[in-house]
Amino acid sequence: MYALKSVAGALGAGLIGFYLGIGGLGAVRALAGYDAWDTEMSITFGYVFGVIGWVMGAGMWGAWGREWFGLRTYDRKAPGWQRYFVFNTDHKVIGIQYLVTFIVVFLLGGLMAMLMRAELTHSGHQLFSNAQYNSIMGLHGIMMIAVAVAALVGGIGNYAVPLLIGAEDMAFPRLNALTYWLIPPVALTLLCTPLLGGIETGWTAYPPLSVLTNNAQILFDVAIITFGLTSILGGLNFVVTIIFMRAPGMTWGKLPIFVWAMFATAWIALLYTQGFAVSLLMVLLDRVAGMSWFDAANGGDPLLDQHVFWFYSHPAVYVMVLPGFGIALEMISHFSRKPLFAYRYAVGALLGILGLSGVVWAHHMFTSGMPNYLHGPFLVATELISIPTGLIFLCALGTIWMGRLWLTTPMLFALAVIFNFACGGVTGIFLADVPTDIHLQDSYFVVAHFHYTIMGGEIFALFGAIYYYFPKMTGRQYNERLGKIHFWWMFIGFNVTFFIMHWPGIQGMNRRIADFMSDLNTANLIVSLAGFFLGASFLVFVFNMVWSWIFGPAAERNPWRARTLDWQTDSPPPLENFPVPPVVRGHPYDYGVPGSVHALFPGRGAEEPPRPPSTFPGAAPAPAGGGGGGGGGG
Amino acid sequence: MALAGTAAHAPEHVVHDKAKMKLVGLWLFFFSESVLFGLLLSARFYLERINREEVDQLLGLGITCVLLLSSVTAFTAETAIEHDRRKLAGWMLVVTILLGTGFACGVGFEWGTAHFSKEQAFGSIFFTMTGIHAAHVISGIGLLVLTWFQLARGRFSGKDHWPVSGTVMYWHFVDVVWVFFYPALYLVK
Amino acid sequence: MKANVIAAVVFWAALTLVGEAFALSDLFPAVGSDQAKDFDHIFRFLLFLGIPVFTVAVSVIIFSLLQFRARGPEEDGPAMRGTGLPPRIWLAVTGCLAVGVMIYPGLTGLSKLQSTGSGFGWGDTDAEIVIKATGQRWFWSFEYVGQDVTVIGNGREVVLPVDASIKFEVNSIDVIHSLWVPAFRMKIDAIPGRTTFMTVKTIELGTFADQQSFRIQCAELCGLDHSAMESPVRVVTRAEYDDWLASQKSK
Amino acid sequence: MTDAFRNALRIGGLVAVVLAFVTVVEYVFAVNVDSDQVRFVGLALAAIAKSWLIVYFFMHVYRVWRAEAH
Known part of the structure; x- marks a missing residue:
């Protein structure tokens, strides 16, 4: 075995x-x-x-x-399903390892959320003591942050980026395997925290509380520093892969938008993740070595940690949402069967967010008593970031306008990303403006806002991407009806839960409390019930995935008739991805452009990918190179 | 066959420039690491503005010179292996390892004799920054030893010496970090 | 195309009207201070501005779902690449909106909050009544400066006079807390090692018993009993306030 | 000893001398200057100059954007 x-x-x-x-x-x-x-x-x-x-x-x-040590290396070869349990350097295997691991972590984190909402159905204590509640809340926070940072980037990114750019693997396959294998000890360590008393600091771990609190904090610190390391190494790998491994002819202007999003994301992860490591390192040294980084009595300053921490953790939200935007735009273009509207502006927007992400961190600290002269610049920078974000909306809305919308499950999820993020973006304005932020900071308004952006913007994209790539990953087709049931169930549950959650926030319900004022009972009960409804929707997802992976009908090579390279190879792809390396000729999204070809597979002859039915209007004669770009070709 | 028509330019298998990829990957790693050190440096000036405690100036100058000198010998080692001079490269690696060990011992001596406590803010800054840097120095020494070991077993040549180059670059990077840390910890007042 | 645009604009306008009507509904907790009035005003202003933006996305998505759906990938849509004028107009409009919101209510509101700004905090630096609020795990203590009155402990009432400017000087002796009075819409963190402040001007009478937003609570996670760290607030007339002070002193 | 090798070593030696010189100047400057601000700026400039020397001549940063692999 x-x-x-x-x-x-x-x-x-x-x-x-x-x-x-x-x-x-x-x-x-x-x-x-x-x-x-x-x-x-x-x-x-x-x-x-x-x-x-x-x-x-x-x-x-x-x-x-x-x-x-100058010795000969060897790979562990394993057949069939067992390849997912060894140190495998194939990016497709690593992507699936990431996805499955983080779906498990996501379900555990969701279970924590259910427990929290059970406690919050009514004011007063229902199930848990304050200590237990804080521990559950902290675990929910950090596990979901980990899922948001790594599931889409590590899972879908690893799986799709080499396929989309026509490469045979990532640039550093062994490094890639290492980044995955560092994850299980992190997850196990976090799950061990309740044994040492539980983390009571939330995922932000502000000192001096994180210095004074119980021993579980040390597990949190070391685990998250390791997690940051994987994020950095993964980002490095993506940057090098995207720069050097593109297929011949795949110029920067022809790069699929998801690859652009991953490029920006990888830079953010590479540049800023050290901030989290440094802040946790200082906490760790204060605890273990008795230092005074944050002890005001000895010349330290608690606000130093917040600056260093948010220096990473604000850019981290773009690590979460940029790949979400990328994959959503990707799916929207394929399922609307239209070129991506204003492609260059979308790329500019992604790079603009990358550029601005490093200068907005202190908007998390408007009420922290930092010096007055810092408020203005950070307010301005934060408002500026809404301009590139707005361009993403332009691309999405422009693409679906006049399109031929094929409402598959992934497409519904992609549209939901745009819908949810529109709401999250608008509520973000309230938090970026200092006069409103003073009241709303640390309230349930913030909780609702970031669930709209992170869960609505990224987790929806993650689930959409899982449905989208399911045929490619497993070679089997998922059940479309169950997929749609899951989507509507999750979408309605999500929106009811988190839209109503704004209300207690405005009314003055603060975050991270086990007990609240009795006049908010009704609102919290509704939120809790809707939350349970939302939680139950994932049972449909899990059932659909497991059932379809085992019993689903065999998937075609290109069930979506998409033009990008990932769909021009077998489902699932062979080890080297493309038996014949592709040569890129045209833009990946040229739907409706007669005669356009995204890529050719030279000399492939009889093995060329199946063409779409010849009834396609505007179909051009098959290019001489044979096969190629899918949709528009044919 | 007609299908072969447009296939003329496409190579059967795309050859990637692995050497360049490793080089860029290493630089990206340095980039990320410099954010770590940059944040520590910023934290140092955030907490203490410019002030610092009394430190042993001569010791500081001494270990700085030792580290800079080790960078020169590491450079010589890399240049030597690039020109296929394995023996010189080996000796230079040994000198670099010795100088690096000397630097680490100097830092250790400084830690033992420093009269300020780690429980004061400057002490926290000093011990953290020198400690993180020393951890990089020690890992660099480890890499140099591994590289030297393989060199001694006859592994590298002028055409194939990436581990030597990579390790030496890492060593230079650690040196660059100290170029900023030294004035921040010893020279400003 | 033209008919679609008109229909979508009408749909957008209808949705926006519904949304704006929602924005007019009663959203806020009780108003206790001048700053709360400002907050409510700014919040509603931003909501009025934000709802049309949100409905642009919603109406285009819903309209497209109804109007442009296809059964499968049989047909391609028009090859609109989105170059030229449309993205530039979009960029100009969103840019103007962002800069506008940045100036009003962002920077103007900020300059009002920091009118005589020095030190770390909100509002004027001098006030009629100064209260030193000290956070510790897990209760507040309030020292009425110059009055020899101190209120310590959760559940003990903090009494304030109406129509007075009140400065809370906030401090912490262990971890970070945050002093928040929802009825005043003001909040400032209590940071160990530095004194922060917030100055509010009370304008309405109110008690915790009637309106639960009249309370002081900790808004920054401070450990075990964070959720219990709150004190009721009672805003009373000047005469009642003086009586209360006197009764506290005699204790 | 080939010419190329000798040249490379000569550059290394030259850079080493400059580095040593800057380090000594830096030290003397820091010990003798009174103004905190002037000292800070001078030290920052010296550090940037030294790090640039190492990054350019020792670490061969130009190889990153040079077209061919070495």
Whole structure:
């Protein structure tokens, strides 16, 4: 059993590393005359060595580490489903590993949300103590942030980007595998936090609370620093892949919009993620080494952490939503069967958001008592970012206008992204303007706003993308009827839950509380019930996915008749993606343009991809190179 | 066959410039790391404006010179292997490792003798910044040792020496970081 | 094309009207201060501006869903690439909106809040009544400066006079808290090691018993009993306030 | 010893001398200047100059945008 061997090896080496770390530190401490066991220091060392052991045991030693010692490397080969459980360097396998892992984390985080809403059905305490509630709330926060940061980027991005640009893999396949294999220990560590008392700081982990709180914080710190590392390495990989691995003829002006979005996202992840690492590192040093970064009595400053933290964590929301925009625009163009409206403006908007994302962080700190001269510039920068975001709407709305809308499940999700983000964007204006933000900051208005942007903008795009790529990934077609049921169920549940949630926020219900004022009982009960309704919709999704993966009908090569390269190869694609490397000729979205071709597969002959039915109006004669761009070709 | 007509320019398999990709990847990694060090540097000036405690100036100047010198020897090692002079490269790597170890020991000595506490803000700044930097120095020494080990077993040549170049670049990067950290921690008042 | 545009514009106008009617409904908690009046005004202004923007997206999506649907990928739409004038107009309009909102109510509102701005906080730096509010886990204590009156603990009433400018000087002794009075629509964080302030001008009588937005609560997660960290507020006439002060002193 | 190799080493030596010189000047400057602001600006300029020397001559940053692989 390859899978069992791999997972057992990873776990075993991880545990050995964990105990070696603790034991080694204990020996050094004992020699230096201290107690051998210091909870936080021991856990930190154990964790670091445990993670190294885990990735080495999972296969990094054989595939990579040996090379550093001048030894011959070997890959772990595993057949069938077992390839998902080994240190596999194939980007398609890694993408699916990411997706499945994060769907599991998403469902766990959703379960936490259900528990929170159960507590908040009525004022007073229902199910949990304050400590339990804070712990559940913190776990929900950080797990969902992790899903939002990594599921779309790591899952769909890994799977689709090399296919979309006509490459055979990512630039650094082993690095890619490493970024995935660092994730399971992070998830396990976060799930262990309740054993040490639970994280009570929320996902933002503001000091001095995060310095003074219980030992679980240390697990949070080390886990999230590791998570940041994967984000940086993944971003690096995407940037190099997109710069160097494009197929011949795939110029920057012909790049699919999702690839552009991933390019901007990867730069953001690469540049800013260190901020989260630095802020958590300072917290960690304050806790473990007794330093005073945030202790005002000794010259530290708690606001320093907020600056460093938001320096990453605001750009992080663009790590979440930019790929969502990208994949939504991609699907909207294919399912409207129209060229992407104002493609150049969309690219400009993505790069504009990339440029502005680093200068808006302090709008999270308008009420924090930072110096007065900072409010104005950050207000201006924040309002400016609505201009490139508006261009994304122009592209989406311009593309569906006069289109031939084929309302498949992914298309419905893509339209929902635009709808939800319009609401999230408008409520964002209230939070960017200082006079309104003073009241709304840290209220349920903020909770509703960021669920509209992150969940409405990105998680909807994620689910749309999963349906969109399901035939390509599995070679089977999902059940369209169940998909539509899932969409409408989720869409209605989501909008009822979070639209009503604005109201308690305006009324003065603060975030992150286990108990609230009794005059908001009705609103909270409705929100809770709608939340349960929303939560139940994912059961349909899980059932549909599992059932269709096993029993679904075989999928065609190009069920959507899309023109981009990913659909011009088999479903699922062979290991090298394209048996014949493509040569790109035209724009990927030239629907309705007679004679246009996106790509040719030279010399493919009989193996050329199936063409759309010849009844397509405006169909051009088949290009001499054979096969090619799907939709418009034919 | 007609299908072959437009196929003339397409290579059967696209060859990617792997060396360039590794180089750019490494630079992107430096880019990301410099944000880490830049944030620490910003945090240092955020908390303490310009002030600092008394530190041992001569020790600071000494370890700075040692690190800069190790950069020169690392450069010589890389240049030597580029011109197929393996023996010189090996010796230069050894000198670099020794100088790097000297720097690390200097920092350790500084930690042992510093009269300010890590529990004061400047102490936190000083120990964190030198500590993070020293961690990079130590990992750099580890990489240099691995590289030297392989060089000694006859692995690299003028055509194939990416691990040497990459490690030496990493070493230079650590040096660049110290170029900024040294004045920020020792020289400003 | 032309008929579609007209129909969509009519649809947009209808949706916008519905939305604006919704914006006129009673959205806000009780008004207790001058700043609250400003907030309500600005919020409603932004809502009036935001709803047409939101309905542009909604109406185009819904209209397209009804008008432009197809059964499958059999046919391509017109090859509109979106070059030339339309995106420029869009850019100009959204740019003007963004800059407009930036100036009013953004920067103008900000300059009003920081009228005599120095130090860390909102409003005038001098006020008739100064209250030192100190946050700690998990209760507030309020010291009426110069009155020798201190209110400590959750559930203990904070009494304020009406028609007075009141400055809260906020401090914390352990972790970050945030002082928020929903009826005053004002909030400032309590940061260990620095004193922040917010000055409000009370304009209406009110009590927590009648209106739950008359309360002080912690808005920044501060650990275990964060949700319990609140004190009721009572805004009373000047005479009642003086009586209350006297009764507190005698205790 | 080929000419190319000798030239490369000569550049390295030259850069090393300049670096040493700047470091000493930096130190003397920092110890002897009274104004905090002037010292800060001078040190920042010196650090930028030194880092540029290392990045350009030692790390060969131009290889990133040079067309051919080395």
